[in-house]
Amino acid sequence: MRIGLTGRLKAAPTCAGLLLAAVWLLPLEAHKPITSPYTFAEDVAPILRERCAACHAAGGPAPMPLTTAEETVPWGESIRLELVSGHMPPWSAMSNGKRLPHAEGLTARELNVLLTWVTGGTPPGDPKPVPPAAPTANWPLGAPDLTLPLPEVSVAADQGEVTRQLVVPLDAAVRRPLRAVDLRPGTRSLVRSARVTVRSASAGAEAEQVVALWVPGDQPVGLPAGLGFAVPPDAELVVTLRLKKTWEHEREAMSDRSTLALYFADPRATAVRSFGLGRAAYPPPVPSGVAGGNVASETVRVPTRLFAFYPTAAAAGAKISIDVATDGARLQRILEFTAQRGWERRYWFADPIDIPAGARIQTAVTFDPLPATAPQGPLVIIDALTSVP
C-alpha cells in the first residue's frame, strides 16, 4: 500500500507556518492513535447491545443510536465523559446482600473495554454486520390483564420538554388491587418518564399511591403473589408523562399515545403500603454551594417486609443511603443510590427484607450542593408490608 505523503513532504517547508497558524486558530479536539486492543465489532458492540440498546437505538429516547461503529465513533468523547462521570448508564444503586433485579450498571470489565476503546482510537474491527438488538417483548411481565390506551399528548413545535398529567378513570369492574403497572410509549423517542399513581378522593391526597415509575430501558417488577397495591372503590389512575424531544426533532410538532398495562392481583390480596422517610431537617436559607443533608431514623412498630424504595421529587440529585438496625445490632446498609435527575425509578429487592418490630430504618440524604430552599416532605418512599405473618 502506498500512502499519499508526497504532497505533504513537498509542501511541508512552505506550509509549516500556515499549518501552525491554522491549528493555533482551530485547536482540534483529538488525535486518535489506535492503541485499543478492543474493537467495536468484537468487544464493544456486544456491550452496547446488551446494556445500552434499549435507549440508544434508532427511534429510541436517546438521540444517538449506538448500534454500529459508524454511529458510535463520533460519540467517543461524549461516551468517555458520560462513563467517567458516572452519568451513564443511569443506574447508581448498590444494595448490600439483597440483589437488585435488572441492575443496569456496567461491570468493571465492560467499563474498561468501553473507555479503552473510546480513548484508544475507536478501531472498528471486523466490519461484519452487527446483529440487531434482541427484540424486546411488548410487555416484559407477560400479557397484561388490561391495557388502557392513553389520550394523545402533543409537544408543539416551539416546545422542547413538557410534562402532561392524564387522569384515567377506572370502571368499577377493574378497580382491583394491582400487582404491577407497565407503560409502552407510543413515540419512544419522546417519552422520558412516567409516573402512575392511584388517586382516591376518599383516601385523601396523602394516600395517593405510586404504582409505577417508568423510565426507558427499565424492567417492570411485579409484587409477589398474594400482595397488591390497593385500589379504592372511587379510585382513578393519574399518569404523569414527561416528554422531551431529542435534537433530531427540534422545531417539529410531535405527539405520543402511550399504553398502560395493568396486572391485577388477587382481589383478596394483602395491601402493600408506602411510607415516607427522611424528611429534610435543615432550615433555609443555606449557604450556596455547600454540600450537606440530614440523617433521619424511623422505628418500625410491627414486623415489616420491605419490597422497594424510591426517591421523591424533593430528593432529586441527592445521594441516599438506607440502613437498618435491629435492637442492639449495628446498622446494616441495605441500599445506596443517587436520585439521578430525570431517572426517578423504583429500586426493588429481588428478595424482600424482613425486619422485626423495634428495628430502626436510618435514611441518610446528602445534597451536593444543598438546594437553595429546603425540600418539603419525605425524601424517600418505602413500599412495605406491615402485617408480616
Add this chain to the structure above:
Amino acid sequence: MAKLFALALVLAGASLLAAQKAPPALPPVSMTCPMHPDVVESKPGSCPLCKMNLVPVRLDASWMCPVHAVVIEQQAGTCRLCGRALVPVTVSLTWTCRGEVNAEFLEPGVCRDGSPRIGKRTLRPHGNHNPQHGGQFFMAPDTWHHLEGTLPRERLFRLHLYDDYARALPPAALTAMNARVITRQRFDAATRTTIEDEAFTLKPSKDGRSLEAAISRAALPAAMTVKVRFKPDTPEYRFDFTFRELTKEPAGATLVASRPTAKPRAAAPPATPTTPVETAPAYTVPTEPLPGTMAELLADLARRRDEVRVLVQKGDFGAVWVPAFQAKDVAVALEPHVDHLAPQERSHAEPALADVVRTAWQLDAAGDTGNAEEVGKAFTLFTEAVSRLTDAFSTTQP
C-alpha cells in the same frame, strides 16, 4: 480525550492481560489528514477541516532523544549523538526506499531494486509528553497547548509552552497570553472562593522562549499554581505544580525521562531482509504480569493505591495515571473472583470494582491537565472505591 503515547504503553499492558488475542504483526492502520495531522480517524473519509482525503498511517511507540529528534529508536536507551536518555514518544511508521525520496509505504517489503524497504519513524502530535527542561509537563484541557513549569532558582518560576508536538511556541504566541503564578493562596469557606494572597504575572523571558516571573523565595517543597488564558477569548486554565527541589536543566547523559513508563521494550527480533524494521505494535510492550490469586491481587491493588497516593502528595500529577491504570487492571482481574463471595459481599464488590476502573480513568484525565483540585477529588473517590472493594473481599481472605 486524546490519548497519549504513554497511554499506549498502559493499554499495551491491559491488552496483554485482558485479551487473549494474537497481536497483529504491525500496528493497526489509522487514517489522517495530510495537512492536519491532528485529525486521525479509524476509517477512510475526508478531513473535517480542509476536506482533503484522509490517508493511512500506522502509529507506534518509540523512543526519541529529547534534543536530537532524528534519533528515534525502537527500544529505551541513550541517544547515539549526545548520550541523553531516550524518552517515550508516539510515531508514525512508514517504509521507504533508497533513491525514491517520495516513496512511502505502510508495510515492509522489497524495493524496485530488490533491496528491502527502510523503516522510518516520524513524531506524531501528542507523541511526546516529556518535560524538556527538567520540570513538570501538563496538557491543557484544550488538548492542544502543553506546558512545563520549572523552578530553576528559588526566586524564579518559568513556564515553557508547547504545541501538540511538544514544539516550543513562538514568542509571538507567548506575548498574547495572560498568565500568572500563584505562590500563596487560601480557600475561604464562607464564600467558597480561593483568595490569591501572592501572585506574580508571568511575562516573556528575555529570549522570548518562555514566560517567567520573579517570585518570593520558594521554600521547598514549593507548591504553586499557574492560571493561564492562552487567548483573550478562551477559558482560564489552572495547573498545579509542586517542586521538591530546584529544577535542573537536563544536560548530556544525565537527562532522564520523567515518566515512569519508560519501561524497556522487548528486544526486537532479528531483522529479515524484507522487514528492515521489526515493528512490535505499541500494545505488545511488556508489562508486569498480574498476580494470580485473589490475595495477591488485593495486595497489588493496595500497593498501586499507595503509589498513587505518593504521587498525588508529591504533586507529580503527570505520573499518576500509571499506578491508577495498573490498579484498574487489577480490578478487572479481580472480577471473576466475586463468584467466590457471599451474596452480601458480592453485591458490594461488583460496584466497587467498576468504581475503581471509573476513578482510575478520572485520575488519568485529571492528572493529564495538572489540576490539583480535580486530582484530589478523583483520588478521594479512587481510595473510597479501593476500600470498599477490600472490605468486600476481606471476609474470604485467610
